[in-house]
Amino acid sequence: MDHKERYMRAVHMEVPDMVPVDGTNLDPIHAKRILGESPMSILHIQSQADRPGFDMNYVAKHNQRLVNEACIKLGFDALMVNDWNMYPQDYRPKFIDNHTFIDHLGRVFKVKPDVKTTYWIDGVVKSPEDLDRLNIPDPEEISLDILEDTVAMAGGEYPVCCWCHSVVTGPFEMRGGIDKLVLDLYRRPDFARRLIDSVFKFQLGLLRRIIDVGVDLIVEGDDLADSKGPMFSPKLLREYFFPYIKRMVEECKSHNIPVMKHSDGNLYPILEDLISLGIDGLHPIEPSVMDLAKVKVTYGDRIFLRGNVDCAYILPYGSEKQVRCDVRRCVDAAAENGGFILSDSNSLHSNVKTENIVVMVDEARRYGKYTTCGRIVKN
Numbered sequence: 001m002d003h004k005e006r007y008m009r010a011v012h013m014e015v016p017d018m019v020p021v022d023g024t025n026l027d028p029i030h031a032k033r034i035l036g037e038s039p040m041s042i043l044h045i046q047s048q049a050d051r052p053g054f055d056m057n058y059v060a061k062h063n064q065r066l067v068n069e070a071c072i073k074l075g076f077d078a079l080m081v082n083d084w085n086m087y088p089q090d091y092r093p094k095f096i097d098n099h100t101f102i103d104h105l106g107r108v109f110k111v112k113p114d115v116k117t118t119y120w121i122d123g124v125v126k127s128p129e130d131l132d133r134l135n136i137p138d139p140e141e142i143s144l145d146i147l148e149d150t151v152a153m154a155g156g157e158y159p160v161c162c163w164c165h166s167v168v169t170g171p172f173e174m175r176g177g178i179d180k181l182v183l184d185l186y187r188r189p190d191f192a193r194r195l196i197d198s199v200f201k202f203q204l205g206l207l208r209r210i211i212d213v214g215v216d217l218i219v220e221g222d223d224l225a226d227s228k229g230p231m232f233s234p235k236l237l238r239e240y241f242f243p244y245i246k247r248m249v250e251e252c253k254s255h256n257i258p259v260m261k262h263s264d265g266n267l268y269p270i271l272e273d274l275i276s277l278g279i280d281g282l283h284p285i286e287p288s289v290m291d292l293a294k295v296k297v298t299y300g301d302r303i304f305l306r307g308n309v310d311c312a313y314i315l316p317y318g319s320e321k322q323v324r325c326d327v328r329r330c331v332d333a334a335a336e337n338g339g340f341i342l343s344d345s346n347s348l349h350s351n352v353k354t355e356n357i358v359v360m361v362d363e364a365r366r367y368g369k370y371t372t373c374g375r376i377v378k379n
Contacts, residue, residue: 003077004159004216007341011159011217011258011281011304015338019331019368019376020077021361022341023348024262024283025163029116031066033354034073039063041116046099049092056087057143064146068153075361077341079154081147082163082221083206088141105199106134107173115350123174128191134174136198139205147213159216163262164207167244168222168232170199178231185236192240200244207248211255218252218259219283220245225265227289234270242277249278260306264346266290275302284308284345293333296340305334306341309360315344316351323356327363337374 001009001017009016028039040059048054068079093101099111100121108122125131147162154160172181175195184192207218222245224230230237252259260281261274266289267282274282282299284307285292292308299305307330309315314326327342334340342364348357369377 002157004154004157007077007159008216010338010341011260013301013304013339015370015374018370019335019364020341021364021368022076022078022080022161022343023071023074023357024344025080025082025347025349026067026071026357027348027350027352028063028066029350030348030352030354030357031063031070034070035066037066039066042111042118043113043116045093046095046111046113049095049101054092055089056091056093057089057145060085060087060143060146061149064149065153068150072153072158074357075365076158078159078161078217079150080161080163080219081150083165083203083210084163085146086142086144086206088137089143091143104137105170105174105202106130106136107170117350120173123172123176125174125195126176128188128194131191131195131198134198136202139202139209142206142209144209144213147210147215151214160214161217161219161260162210162215163219163221164203164210164248165221166203166241166248167196167200168224168241170203170222171195174199182232182236185240196240196244200247204248204251207251211252211257215257217281218257219262220248220259220279221262223265224263224270225267227265227286229266229268230270231265234273237270238273242273246277253278260304271295271299275299279303281306281341283343287345288312291333292330296334296336300334300337300339304339304341306343308345309342311344311346311349311352315348315356315360316353318356320356320359323359324363324367327360328367331364331368331376335368335370335376338370342368 006016007020010020095101106124109118110121172178175181249259258280261279262283264286281304287308309326
């Protein structure tokens with residue numbers, strides 16, 4: 001059974017030959033450690049952004065190639081692309097000082113040179129007038145080079161999974177914070193709705209182009225919860241956000257493409273809502289606040305599950321034995337009768353030990369073999 005058949009059997013709630021394994025948004029630093037070739041970091045972007053001819057898509061293509069090659073070398077069963085790494089043609093971030101820039105959606109980021117990354121700090125949409133002035137790109141202007149390159153590299157042997165965000169993270173980051181957007185939903189609902197509509201129009205158009213390129217799984221990637229529960233009340237989610245997510249899911253289903261919902265945090269209060277939107281799978285079932293075995297028993301006949309090897313402590317700091325034990329925990333909890341993909345509990349971020357990723361894959365291959373009746377062979 002090749003990688004694609006193994007992975008897609010799990011997506012379609014069937015039993016493959018062994019538990020598929022992959023990783024979420026592998027940080028390019030791991031590609032450097034695995035391949036010996038350096039990615040382009042934010043420091044490169046910071047130093048080059050003002051030079052004639054600079055294009056963020058060149059940086060994205062370089063890093064995506066390294067990540068894809070590293071995923072294949074690690075033995076993953078799928079390749080993954082993220083729409084947040086897709087930019088307008090000839091795009092360069094707008095730096096407003098040496099360490100702060102505005103992106104193409106009006107989100108403000110700060111460069112953190114010591115760890116070669118960025119973090120979101122604000123948004124430029126402070127008023128309805130700011131939204132009028134904001135020139136959100138036409139989805140047709142967005143380069144899909146990284147997706148096209150990944151599909152070519154997959155060569156039909158690997159499924160291609162593409163993250164496509166919806167209408168939660170973008171609007172609150174453009175607005176400058178969840179608190180501001182929540183207040184708008186109560187005090188200025190027309191303004192809030194217009195902002196959400198603007199982001200939806202962009203994301204839906206981009207999703208349609210992504211589907212046209214050819215992908216095997218769409219990951220709707222906006223976080224909805226933290227450790228305490230949903231970040232918006234269920235009432236607000238149902239009124240302002242879920243209808244848009246449902247329309248994006250329906251767009252995928254009209255092309256026979258399955259959809260996996262990603263969200264960290266405690267999703268128990270809204271999990272039935274999410275399933276009613278038509279999603280096919282869920283990631284990551286955050287281990288500190290959700291029980292993978294419980295979710296499998298309660299919902300495993302309706303959605304496939306992907307996760308949830310602990311990337312908060314075990315993968316960054318754990319020993320080989322701890323990683324192997326956590327892989328077995330996940331397999332024991334959710335693999336029986338298929339419909340399960342072993343992965344991380346959020347992402348393979350820069351603090352994760354590269355050697356622990358190798359161990360995660362190795363243990364999945366050792367421990368995650370199925371019998372013909374859908375049970376795991378205990379080794």
